[in-house]
Amino acid sequence: MINADDLIAIDIHTHAEEPCCGHRDDGYDEFQAGMANYFRNPAGKDGMLPSVQQTADYFRERKIGAVIFPVDAERETGFRRYSNEDVAEICAENSDILIPFASVDPWKGKAGIREIRRLCRDFGVYGFKFHPTMQGFWPNERQFYPIYEAIQDEGKIALFHTGQTGVGSGMPGGMGMRLKYSNPMAIDDVAADFPDLKIIMAHPAFPWQEEALAVCQHKPNVYIDLSGWSPKYFPEILVKYANSLIKKKVLFGSDWPAITPDRWLSDFENAPFRDEVRPLILKDNARRLLNI
Structure with a gap:
């Protein structure tokens, strides 16, 4: 088990992108190349992305714990x-x-609910990742509420992508991805209707940053992670809130492998966060949320 005392940080947002078994699907290379262009990241352009084991080796070397999905x-x-x-x-x-x-497409309904319960009870997962734009759904539609109810019942965490996404960026029609689904105000309904469900809103939520901050400040069960952006590009209002009203609800996340922790942490050193807030963001808030 993780010994958080030995870690310098906990990265709340990393991706398992490279299948460990079988070949890539048709179109997946083009999809990953588009992501690499968006993030200016050679991974995905020049070959295979890091495996989950390679991810573990990378983070272990740096003494950073990693939530992966x-x-x-x-x-x-x-x-x-x-x-x-x-x-x-x-x-x-x-x-x-x-x-x-883990991640279960919310459109899978009852089959998805059974999978959620099995993953919690038999595999010890801590939470579930949702990507409303990539999965094509409004998080606050009632038909998806049984999914959240199962996660809440199991005492696990729901992590929702918010804001614009690099997925499909620059591709014809944005690869069919509709940004509207990732407006954080839809998460406000979920947080209100499931007050015992711990929710993480992923990323600075461009172009809805103030909406995300309002939801996080208003709902005790909602947190924000800072993944997917270099800290040098964070909106001023996000830094202001992270330094004050929501300082115990902000989490370090890189978005590995699109952005490496090395790059994120280097830029974080020069970002205008208060000294007393930095350890909260890097580890303490995540440790409390994950109960480790």
Whole structure:
């Protein structure tokens, strides 16, 4: 198990992108090349992305704990998902550094609910990642509420992508991705209707940053992670709130492998965060939320 005292930080947002078994689906290379262009990251352009085991090795060397998850968006993208079970099993083999989350496409309904309960009880996952734009759904539609109810019942965390996404950026029609689904105000309804469900809103939520801050400040069960952006580009109001009203609800996240912790942490050193807030963001808030 992770010993948080030995870590310098906990990265709440890393991706399992490279399938450990089988070949990539048709179109997946183009999709990853588009992501690499968006983030100016050679990974995905020049070959295979890091495996979950390689991710563990990278983070262990840096003494950074990592929440890692795949994204199940089979309905919208047609790409077969990376097995939640595979990710969880590799995490179990690297439990000193990796923290398993999972992803279940909310359109899977009752089958998804059964999978959520099984992953919680048999594989020890800590939470579930949702990507409203990539999965093509409004988070506050009532048909998806049984999914959240299952996660709440199991005492796990729901992590929602918010704001613009690099997924499909620059591709024809944005690869069919609709940004509207990731407006954080939809998360406000979920947080109100499931007050015991711990929710993380991922990323600075451009162009809805103030909406995200309002939801986080207003709902005790909502947190914000800072993944997907270099800290040198953070909006001034985000830094202002992180330094004050929501300082115990802001979490370090890199968005690995799109952005490396090395790059993120280097830029964080020069960002205008208060000295007393930095350890909260880097580790203490995540440690309390994850109960580790």
